[in-house]
Amino acid sequence: MTHTRRQFIGTIGAATALIGAPSILRAQAQGTFRIGALCPVTGSGSPFGSGMQKMIIAAAEAVNAAGGAAGRKIEIVSEDTQTSPQAAVLAAKKLIDVNKVQAVLGTWSSGVSLAVVPLTNDANIILMNTSGAPALSVPPANAKGLSYRFQATNDRFGRAFAEICEKEGFKRPATMAFNNASGVGNTEGFRKAWEAKGHKVVESVVYEPNQPTYRSELQKVLAANPDVIVTGSYLADTTIIMREWYQSGQPVKWVMPGWAASPDLVKAVGPDVVEGIISVDSVSNENAPSYKAYDEAYRKATGQPGQSNVYAAMTWDMVHAVALAIEAANGTDMAAINAKIREVSNPAGQQVYTYAEAKEALKKGKINFEGASSVLDFDQYGDVTPDFGVFFIEGGQLNRRYVVKI
Amino acid sequence: MLTYILFMLVVGSIYALLAQSLMLSWGLAGLVNLGLAGFFAVGAYASAMLTTWEQAPILVGVSVAVLAGGLAGLLVCFSTLRLRDDYLAIVTLGFAEIVRIVASNEVWLTGGTDGISGVPVMIARDTGVWFHLGTLLITVAAVILVYVLQRRLLASPWGRALRAVREDQTVASVAGKSIVRFKAQAFSLAAAIAGLAGALYGHYTSYVAPDQFQPLITIYIFLAVTAGGNARPAGAVLGAYLLVAFLEATRFLAEIAPGVTALQAAALREIAVGIGLVIVLTLRPDGLLPERSQKAPAS
Incomplete structure (x- = not known):
């Protein structure tokens, strides 16, 4: 059997044509508003x-079940970012140009x-x-005001950490951060806020991701004899750090972001190790009816409780915010929709929690959508300003003691 | 759809530059260069820092990127003079990681993990399709330039000597060729080409960050060069464009595959890339365009 180059190229050509065809057909659909899920x-x-x-898909179903937005159905096209900027840019370009999505939701x-934000800015579409x-x-990233953030900024997390350390009476905090924009942002935000209060941070360590051990970094921090260690870390590295710290036997308190000090961490290292750790997270709007709707959808889709994934609550809210803005703008003109996002989410206005309810209320006047992830009020930068829940891990349970407002 | 295709062609052209860089150091000089992503990053950062923060013209930025890439290549080459094969591969891989980790830690120099946003572009972004088309023309021109250069080098006595070094260092040095000089020249030139690719990439996507220079990109280029033919410039270029086409095609294939979840679709794409390479290497072990043996020049 011989294979020629021509055959090979021919096969590739045929395959490309085959794949290309349906996507061209798909791009023709009318009466829909297409959203890219880029998670x-x-x-x-x-x-x-x-x-x-x-949750993006489930929220779109909820919107469509209530008759869609401005008479249009929401259609979701999904792509994977692979958590890599390179891959995400390619995927985003495909969503924008091939699928003609009018909003990109869910970058993490x-x-x-x-x-991704330069691409969505070029296309004049929304990125959440x-x-x-x-x-x-700020510009250049958010030069056009089309980018919205559903998570508290790391700066705000840092400020919340500083409030908590002061309230708990800590005197000698040290920091440990995972080296990425988010991890370092947390601890730098803390340092700024803490020094603004006239105190000092005794030691700051930034560590590289994906290490089998963090012993040397930990020793450096512990050598400064801190009474509390504030981290900007993730689950995997925190698990290792916790084990190694427990082995060291040196008593110290920990303040961590909620995505690191989660029930999964308790499960991974055992309740003895994590006893007394303070876990800080932006408060999901747990008592709101919107949270109940989200929780139900999340359980149905994944079999897990909604609180196990705070980001899913955010993406659920994203679809609601966009759909309500479309409904309020009564069309698909992007500038008009963008102008309505704050109007439907921020106070004043009638507080609403589900899409169907909000759509009804919108006929009568101004609404204020309260999301599942937060009350969903955007400032002039497109950032939400949530409150922070302070949880203490006690006997393997995360118990919320109080809420910090900044 | 059009700008999407143009976008992929620009990315393909950037990969084609990287593939030619790898072809020169690996295919011709026999120096396994797993540090490609590092030189790519050096070029991207050099140009992005100059043009974004110092407001230097893009042409200056790109020139400095090429120089910086070449210098980094020289540095790595001289620190690895006595290494070949696996040992060189490991050291160069380490170099790429050093560049990435320095970039993410030296905040004063590189902006750290936030990266550099708002890198100026070569054609104004608000010109829509012209932005992509213009950038494509520039990158393709760069690919052609490097291609012609490589063809010339390959046909020259320098290219022959380089291949002699690759085949047998001892024989080459007995014939009076300075091994060190040839290696250093080839490696440094290859690194300069990777630097050029990095600069163009930064000026297209407007964003440069350490995360973009993961070792995966080196592996992709190795795939491209292996599939295309590792000792012919045309093979490297063809391999790079085919790789991008294939990677993107798997995206659409995964979409039309019935009854798979998002997670499974993502895994399917990775499987397809592996199978693709196995098929190409089974059918064409020397790549699509294997090396041609050159006749001795008539004298």
């Missing part, structure tokens, strides 16, 4: 990405959001992310 299905964001994507890591990097708020 980290694989890579380091994978514990959250699938759930985020499923800061690097990915920063890489769950990233923490402060750079996303």
Whole structure:
């Protein structure tokens, strides 16, 4: 059997034509508003990405069940960022130009959001992310005001950490940060806020991701004899750090972001190790009816409770915010929709929690959509300003003691 | 659809430059260069820092990127003079990681993990399709330039000597060729080409960050060069464009595959890339365009 180059190229050509055809047909559909779900299905964001994507789809179903937005059905096209800026840019370009999406929702890591935002700005469409990097708020990234952030900025997390340390009476804090925009943003935000209060940080360590051990970094921090260590870390590295710290036997308190000090961490290292750790997270709007609707959808789609994935609650809210803005703008003109996003989410107005309810209320007057992830009020930079819940891990349970407002 | 295709062609052209860089150092000089992503990053950062923060003209930025890439290549080459094969591969891989980790830690120099946003572009972004088309023309011109240069080098006595070094260092040095000089020249030139690719990439996507220079990109280029033919410039270029076409095609294939979840679709894409390489290497072990043996020049 011989194979020629011509045959090979011919096969590739035929395959390309075959794949190309349906996408051209798809791009013709009328009467729909197409949204791109660009979530980290694989890579380091994978514990959250699938759930985020499923909630975008579920929220679109809820919108469509209530008759769509401005008479149009919401259609979702999904792509995977692979949690890599390179791959995300290619995927975003495909969503924007081939699928003609009019909004891109669900980018997770800061690097990915920063890489994708030039493309969405070029196309004059909305980007909604769950990233923490402060750079996303201002030009050049958000030069056109089309980018919205559903997660508290790392700066805000840092300020909340400083409030908590002061309230708990800590005197000698040290910091440990995972070296990416989000991890360092947390601890730098803390340092700024803490020094503004006239105190000092005794030691700051930034560590590289994906190490089998963090013993030397940990020793450096512990050598400064801190009474509390504030981290900007993730689950995998925190698991290792916790084990190694427990072995060291040196008593110290920990303040961590909620995505690191989660029930999964308790499961991974055992309740004895993590006893007394303070876990800080932006408060999901847990008592709101919108949270109940989200929780129900999340359980149905994944079999897990809604609180296991705070980012999924954010993507659920993203679809609601966009759909309500379309409904309020009564059309698909992007400038008009963008102008309505704050109007439907921020106060004043009638507080509403589900899409069907909001759509009805919108006929009568101004609404204020309260999301599942937060009350969803955007400032002039397109950032939400959530409150922070302070949880103490006690006997393997995360118990919320109080709420910090900044 | 059009701008999407143009976008992919620009990315393909950037990869084609990287593939030619790898072809020169690996295919011709026999120096396994797993540090490609590092030189790519050096070029991208050099140009992005100059043009974004110092407001230097893009042409200056790109020139400095080429120089910086070449210098980095020289540095790596001289620090690895006595290494070949696996050992060189490991050291160059380490170099790429050093560049990435320095870039993410030296915040004063590189902006750290936030990266550099708003890198100026070569053609104004608000010109729509012309932005992509213009950038494509520039990158294709760069690919052609490098291609012609490589063809010339290959046909020259220098190219023959380089291949002699690759085949047998001892024989080459017995014939009076300075091994060190040839290696250093080839490696440094290859690194300069990778630097050029990095600069053009930064000026197209407007964003440069350490995350973009993961070792995966080196592996992709190795795939492209292996599939295309690792000792012919045309093979490297063809391999790079085919790789991008293939990677993107798997995206659409995964979409029309019935009954798979998002997670499975992502895994399917990765499987397809692996199978693709196995098929190409089974059918064409020397790549699509294998090396031609050159006749000795009539004298």
